[in-house]
Amino acid sequence: MESGDGRELLSLLPLLPKPDLMAMRTEGLTGCTLVCGLIAGCLTGTHTGASMMRGFVAPWLPAAFLVLIYLEAMVALLCLLGLMLGDPGVVERSEQTCLPIPAAVAECLQAGKPMPTMENIMDGDRSYCVRCHVWRTTGEVKVRRSSRFLAKCDGSLKPAEDFHHCSTCQRCVVHFDHHCGVFGRCIAGCGFGGNMGYFKVIIAMGGAGVATAGAAFTTGLLQTGQGRWLGFIGLFYMG
Numbered sequence: 125m126e127s128g129d130g131r132e133l134l135s136l137l138p139l140l141p142k143p144d145l146m147a148m149r150t151e152g153l154t155g156c157t158l159v160c161g162l163i164a165g166c167l168t169g170t171h172t173g174a175s176m177m178r179g180f181v182a183p184w185l186p187a188a189f190l191v192l193i194y195l196e197a198m199v200a201l202l203c204l205l206g207l208m209l210g211d212p213g214v215v216e217r218s219e220q221t222c223l224p225i226p227a228a229v230a231e232c233l234q235a236g237k238p239m240p241t242m243e244n245i246m247d248g249d250r251s252y253c254v255r256c257h258v259w260r261t262t263g264e265v266k267v268r269r270s271s272r273f274l275a276k277c278d279g280s281l282k283p284a285e286d287f288h289h290c291s292t293c294q295r296c297v298v299h300f301d302h303h304c305g306v307f308g309r310c311i312a313g314c315g316f317g318g319n320m321g322y323f324k325v326i327i328a329m330g331g332a333g334v335a336t337a338g339a340a341f342t343t344g345l346l347q348t349g350q351g352r353w354l355g356f357i358g359l360f361y362m363g
């Protein structure tokens with residue numbers, strides 16, 4: 125299955141496939157716009173609620189809402205930067221990941237022939253990606269998937285199939301979870317590794333920001349007497 129150590133063939137490996145930059149940039153722009161728009165909306169709602177509270181409640185309450193919403197916004201922006209610029213866990217080409225080159229691939233490289241369309245080559249607990257020309261192997265990596273958006277490490281070996289070649293990013297990624305059509309990036313990582321931590325936290329900050337802004341705005345309405353209608357809606361809903 126394998127031909128020598130293949131070091132002399134490394135220079136003959138074809139270029140890595142080109143990612144779909146148009147799709148990635150469009151998706152990334154969508155995600156950045158969504159996050160920034162949500163932050164702006166939450167900040168506006170919290171500031172409006174805090175201004176309505178002043179003079180009706182203790183001064184620390186509106187200040188607490190403002191400090192909380194700005195902390196959430198800052199964390200969300202940092203996570204956005206991590207998602208857009210961080211490495212999700214791409215398997216890079218190196219002697220360790222490329223060698224030994226499978227015989228079928230080595231034969232094409234030595235003959236100067238284009239690579240035929242073929243399935244990934246399996247060899248025990250590892251697989252060779254015929255697009256990236258790298259081995260994806262378990263090594264010492266251990267992982268268990270507990271859900272689509274949560275991966276925890278335990279004592280079970282991760283099968284080679286958990287590596288994935290993303291058709292949009294055109295790279296092999298370890299601990300792959302999914303390609304995010306909102307942020308234009310592969311989301312991958314064990315627990316909070318890779319960029320999975322950024323993804324989990326930015327979603328949490330979205331929910332927390334909406335909750336903070338909603339609580340501040342509702343509190344402001346109630347304190348100024350303009351929120352009596354909320355009580356009627358609540359009673360109607362409960363009824």
